[in-house]
Amino acid sequence: MPEGDTIYRTARALQKAIGGKVVTGFDTGLAKLARVNDDAPLVGRVVEKVESRGKWCLIFFSSDLILVTHMLMSGSWHLYRAGEKWWMGRDRMRVVIRTAEWEAVGFNIPVAEFHTAGSLERSSQVPKLGPDILSDEFTVEGGVARLAAFGRENPEAEIAVVLLNQRVLAGLGNVYKSEVAFAAGVNPFRAMRTITPREMEVMVEVSQRYMKANVVDGAGDGIVTYSGNRRTTHSSNREERLWVYGRQGQECRRCGATVMMRKQGVQARSTYWCPECQPWVGMGETAAPVGRAMVVRRGKIGC
Ligand SMILES: [Zn+2]
Numbered sequence: 510m511p512e513g514d515t516i517y518r519t520a521r522a523l524q525k526a527i528g529g530k531v532v533t534g535f536d537t538g539l540a541k542l543a544r545v546n547d548d549a550p551l552v553g554r555v556v557e558k559v560e561s562r563g564k565w566c567l568i569f570f571s572s573d574l575i576l577v578t579h580m581l582m583s584g585s586w587h588l589y590r591a592g593e594k595w596w597m598g599r600d601r602m603r604v605v606i607r608t609a610e611w612e613a614v615g616f617n618i619p620v621a622e623f624h625t626a627g628s629l630e631r632s633s634q635v636p637k638l639g640p641d642i643l644s645d646e647f648t649v650e651g652g653v654a655r656l657a658a659f660g661r662e663n664p665e666a667e668i669a670v671v672l673l674n675q676r677v678l679a680g681l682g683n684v685y686k687s688e689v690a691f692a693a694g695v696n697p698f699r700a701m702r703t704i705t706p707r708e709m710e711v712m713v714e715v716s717q718r719y720m721k722a723n724v725v726d727g728a729g730d731g732i733v734t735y736s737g738n739r740r741t742t743h744s745s746n747r748e749e750r751l752w753v754y755g756r757q758g759q760e761c762r763r764c765g766a767t768v769m770m771r772k773q774g775v776q777a778r779s780t781y782w783c784p785e786c787q788p789w790v791g792m793g794e795t796a797a798p799v800g801r802a803m804v805v806r807r808g809k810i811g812c
Pocket of ligand 1: 761762763764765766783784785786787
């Protein structure tokens with residue numbers, strides 16, 4: 510699914526291609542958007558800017574109109590030169606924004622709505638996003654403060670579920686959630702009340718570093734899709750890009766223990782962790798240690 514960095518890249522590619530350009534055509538398969546376009550046509554407006562806020566992509570048009578899209582699991586924005594063949598069928602097209610040179614096509618976008626600056630401000634979803642990890646204003650201190658505040662109000666919330674909560678910090682997706690917890694040596698099932706300020710600091714710092722490292726330039730031309738090239742380990746080997754995500758049953762790259770996976774949270778998202786590098790810390794609680802009992806050691810101890 511698209512993670513924050515994917516949406517960020519998408520927004521940046523859209524900004525490069527259609528930012529500052531006049532809209533010459535607009536099509537949509539979504540009735541709600543079509544109605545707004547009938548009343549207040551997009552053609553003739555200028556695309557003022559495109560920005561990402563966590564997993565939301567916002568396209569600002571002149572005269573106070575904002576197209577807000579969320580990709581959820583299925584959606585994507587593609588860029589095509591005028592007249593170029595689309596990589597997906599017309600039936601999956603939800604929105605097309607045309608300029609003299611480009612067609613920005615939103616496929617399978619499940620959430621798309623028009624806003625004014627005022628309605629966006631009042632929207633129950635978009636403005637409530639936490640600070641965007643990839644924004645220039647984001648600071649580690651600010652991120653830690655958000656985590657700590659949420660932890661005080663939700664002491665039993667599990668850290669990896671909180672890392673995914675876009676209202677706390679915007680941008681982390683399911684892959685980075687596991688990678689960040691691993692990098693900080695934090696068991697992803699620990700309750701917020703057991704997480705130390707130092708651990709929060711490491712997780713926020715690592716979140717920012719990983720996400721920035723995975724935002725690469727050069728997506729301005731041609732098709733924009735999820736590249737699958739996320740990496741956190743510094744290894745140039747494609748197979749060794751991630752520490753724990755997707756590696757259930759394989760050896761931990763650090764200690765050789767067996768990487769575990771379990772579904773977590775109400776959304777049952779897959780969480781990967783190393784039970785040795787991310788030991789359970791229950792602070793005297795009776796909660797069952799997660800995974801510890803099932804550790805299978807395989808050589809390479811303490812590498
Ligand atoms: Zn390990």
